[in-house]
Amino acid sequence: MTQRIFISRKLPDEVIAPLKENYDVKMWDKEDRPIPYEELVKEVKDADALLTTLSENVNKELLTAGNKLKIVANMAVGYDNVDISSAKDLGITITNTPDVLTESTADLAFALLLATARRMIEASEYVKNGDWKSWSPLLLAGHDVHRKTIGIVGMGSIGKVVAKRATGFDMNILYYNRSRKQDAEDELGAKYVDFDELLAQSDFIVCLTPLTEETKDMFTREAFKKMKQTAVFVNASRGPVVNEKDLYDALVSGEIAGAGLDVFVNEPIDADHPLLKLKQVVAMPHIGSATGETRNKMMKLCVENIEAVLSNKKAITPVF
Ligand code: 8YV
Numbered sequence: 001m002t003q004r005i006f007i008s009r010k011l012p013d014e015v016i017a018p019l020k021e022n023y024d025v026k027m028w029d030k031e032d033r034p035i036p037y038e039e040l041v042k043e044v045k046d047a048d049a050l051l052t053t054l055s056e057n058v059n060k061e062l063l064t065a066g067n068k069l070k071i072v073a074n075m076a077v078g079y080d081n082v083d084i085s086s087a088k089d090l091g092i093t094i095t096n097t098p099d100v101l102t103e104s105t106a107d108l109a110f111a112l113l114l115a116t117a118r119r120m121i122e123a124s125e126y127v128k129n130g131d132w133k134s135w136s137p138l139l140l141a142g143h144d145v146h147r148k149t150i151g152i153v154g155m156g157s158i159g160k161v162v163a164k165r166a167t168g169f170d171m172n173i174l175y176y177n178r179s180r181k182q183d184a185e186d187e188l189g190a191k192y193v194d195f196d197e198l199l200a201q202s203d204f205i206v207c208l209t210p211l212t213e214e215t216k217d218m219f220t221r222e223a224f225k226k227m228k229q230t231a232v233f234v235n236a237s238r239g240p241v242v243n244e245k246d247l248y249d250a251l252v253s254g255e256i257a258g259a260g261l262d263v264f265v266n267e268p269i270d271a272d273h274p275l276l277k278l279k280q281v282v283a284m285p286h287i288g289s290a291t292g293e294t295r296n297k298m299m300k301l302c303v304e305n306i307e308a309v310l311s312n313k314k315a316i317t318p319v320f
Contacts, residue, residue: 006027006047008056010028010030015300019306037057046068052073078238084319097302102158109288112262116280152190154207155184162208171204174190175193203230209237219241233259236288248278258281259281261282305317
């Protein structure tokens, strides 16, 4: 019997065309809204493979409902939306999309750093709103980036590329990670420090760590208080590593100078969220990996992982 694949997001026809040649493919086709959870549970019941994204909660119930499931291909490098231990118990392969998104996500993290430090979004609005009537020496004056200290929290592959970008700005590079990264030290001159020292010494704190039990709520008021008052905080990893109320309080009380955020505790974030009211916050809708080139590679990798597992070959990028 033809094996069945369910795709939880509308993907371009050319991406799924190769799958359609050999498999029975069904796809959620509404671009403007995600598949309701109950519907996903129903769809997964007779699926051999599921192609999913970060927005879907691939929990034990869903994995158990998919009693024919051989693979869940998650279109993201992170897989905190997947219950990995249940997948292991049930013998379901989970794949992610590492490497292909590293450079684009690092670009976005660095762009957020620059945009926040140089007040670029505020400045663009200023011009577009017709407020640019005259010149004054400190009009929209931001903070220098070159030759400053960047502190990278999470020196994985994306962290290393951000560090590489930072060398082009002659920055002093500090990092904090679960383990030492000798290659980042040797090749990029990054210096390993403990978390508190990184907070105290950095002008830019860039968070790129995965979301785990240990990293959840890593950035609390206590952490922000340890930063310089001129510090800019950038988060391109996962929202829940930050206590958003604490970040808001740190920003309004002037404990830090600004924040560039690509991720939030609840996504999509409510437009009325207090953080979005602050001019020193640059907010992006989780677009770290969102370039045409990279998203195409991510989709292709998901397709290839599914093809491999459904034809009894090894997955290309399994997470365990
Ligand atoms: C997601 C991400 O891929 O890869 C990750 O972990 O956070 C993003 O690149 C994107 O939101 C689609 O799920």
